[in-house]
Amino acid sequence: DAGVIQSPRHEVTEMGQEVTLRCKPISGHNSLFWYRQTMMRGLELLIYFNNNVPIDDSGMPEDRFSAKMPNASFSTLKIQPSEPRDSAVYFCASSLGGLRTDTQYFGPGTRLTVL
Amino acid sequence: QKEVEQNSGPLSVPEGAIASLNCTYSDRGSQSFFWYRQYSGKSPELIMFIYSNGDKEDGRFTAQLNKASQYVSLLIRDSQPSDSATYLCAASGNTPLVFGKGTRLSVIA
Numbered sequence: 001d002a003g004v005i006q007s008p009r010h011e012v013t014e015m016g017q018e019v020t021l022r023c024k025p026i027s028g029h030n031s032l033f034w035y036r037q038t039m040m041r042g043l044e045l046l047i048y049f050n051n052n053v054p055i056d057d058s059g060m061p062e063d064r065f066s067a068k069m070p071n072a073s074f075s076t077l078k079i080q081p082s083e084p085r086d087s088a089v090y091f092c093a094s095s096l097g098g099l100r101t102d103t104q105y106f107g108p109g110t111r112l113t114v115l
Numbered sequence: 116q117k118e119v120e121q122n123s124g125p126l127s128v129p130e131g132a133i134a135s136l137n138c139t140y141s142d143r144g145s146q147s148f149f150w151y152r153q154y155s156g157k158s159p160e161l162i163m164f165i166y167s168n169g170d171k172e173d174g175r176f177t178a179q180l181n182k183a184s185q186y187v188s189l190l191i192r193d194s195q196p197s198d199s200a201t202y203l204c205a206a207s208g209n210t211p212l213v214f215g216k217g218t219r220l221s222v223i224a
Contacts, residue, residue: 033211041216042203042215042216042217043159043203043214043216043217044214045211045213045214056210091158091159103149103161103164104161104212106158106160107158108158109158
């Protein structure tokens with residue numbers, strides 16, 4: 001079975017450019033999560049969706065970040081304009097349903113470098 | 116602010132020994148606790164979850180939960196070099212997972 005799919009795996013861009021990260025969750029999973037991981041701050045939840053609806057975006061650092069989930073099999077995380085401090089590994093994860101008990105399955109991540 | 120605290124390590128143990136990884140959490144409303152393993156350059160993968168006070172065993176791994184002390188631990192018996200990784204503790208209640216920054220474990224052959 002295919003796991004969570006993310007693209008691109010690596011992205012190098014220049015400050016000020018728009019960056020779009022993509023995620024395909026595991027088929028049948030109802031919840032989708034976007035995380036950012038850095039050495040300094042660890043793994044931080046940015047936003048999560050349940051049944052394609054954004055439930056909590058309090059972790060989105062600022063207005064430069066936006067996320068969408070137009071259907072059950074696709075989500076995007078966009079950064080516009082990008083800044084060097086956005087350099088990190090961005091993970092997408094999905095789970096079958098409820099928050100408290102369901103295992104989250106992580107994608108391979110997108111390593112973003114903003115020059 | 117809901118927090119999960121872990122000793123960053125590195126924790127070094129000899130092959131065959133027991134590795135003990137510890138985690139504390141601040142939110143008393145947390146009900147579910149997870150241990151993820153993350154190899155360098157890879158994504159986190161679930162090892163175990165625990166909901167009830169006490170011990171839960173799965174092969175060489177034992178998770179321990181003490182809600183009164185707000186303390187979770189992971190024991191790895193007969194540690195192998197392949198266990199060398201960063202171990203992330205996570206807690207959730209009615210909110211999504213909050214992760215600790217992880218403890219780096221090094222098993223020396």
